[in-house]
Amino acid sequence: xxxxxxxxxSMFIQEGEDVSMNCTSSSIFxxxxxxxxxxxxxxxxxxxxxxxxxxxxxxxxTAQFGITRKDSFLNISASIPSDVGIYFCAGQPLQYNFNKFxxxxxxxxNVKP
Amino acid sequence: xxxxxQHPSWVICKSGTSVKIECRSxxxxxxxxxxxxxxxKQSLMLMATSNEGSKATYEQGVEKDKFLINxxxxxxxxxxxxxxxxxxxxxxxxSADAGTELQPQHFGDGTRLSIL
Numbered sequence: 661x662x663x664x665x666x667x668x669x670s671m672f673i674q675e676g677e678d679v680s681m682n683c684t685s686s687s688i689f690x691x692x693x694x695x696x697x698x699x700x701x702x703x704x705x706x707x708x709x710x711x712x713x714x715x716x717x718x719x720x721x722t723a724q725f726g727i728t729r730k731d732s733f734l735n736i737s738a739s740i741p742s743d744v745g746i747y748f749c750a751g752q753p754l755q756y757n758f759n760k761f762x763x764x765x766x767x768x769x770n771v772k773p
Numbered sequence: 774x775x776x777x778x779q780h781p782s783w784v785i786c787k788s789g790t791s792v793k794i795e796c797r798s799x800x801x802x803x804x805x806x807x808x809x810x811x812x813x814k815q816s817l818m819l820m821a822t823s824n825e826g827s828k829a830t831y832e833q834g835v836e837k838d839k840f841l842i843n844x845x846x847x848x849x850x851x852x853x854x855x856x857x858x859x860x861x862x863x864x865x866x867x868s869a870d871a872g873t874e875l876q877p878q879h880f881g882d883g884t885r886l887s888i889l
Contacts, residue, residue, distance in 0.1 A: 702866050760807065763817040
């Protein structure tokens, strides 16, 4: 399968701080998705990106599709305790014309009140 | 909104047992569904692409005879873990290709499989 490198692996921050995480790939992707997963549940879609250079926001979350189509980042501003969880990027390789995605290794976010 | 139902949510069984997990799209048709496996504190690893009316496409390293996939209708895909062993214990999650930009995939809530 495809290799997506996601960093950082984990983060410990204070409530109110901003957070940034990113994913890179050795191959070009059509689509980048960002998910949040709580323990024992399926992932929940946060943001979907479909065009190189696209910058999309969802409340306090902002994500961008890199110009090279090989990377994406997710920013969370003014973090709150309920932001705690594991965040995954997911990418759709260029050769697929249907929604087949590979996932990054995840970033575990801890927010201290 | 669209929902994917996965059943069972949790199963414990003895080594050597075969276990079937169902993934249903409740209010939309899905010609393509996906099966993922997630070990504790790790990422979702794509196992296979389930295609309605045809054979599943397995990712490299996934044993197709071990993980049998059947997608007999546009709303149901099943994953059967045959002769399960403790190393097969994991969180199995399915998703359905919703084909929309707002929600490219709809995920089930996962099945926690524990093999004793």
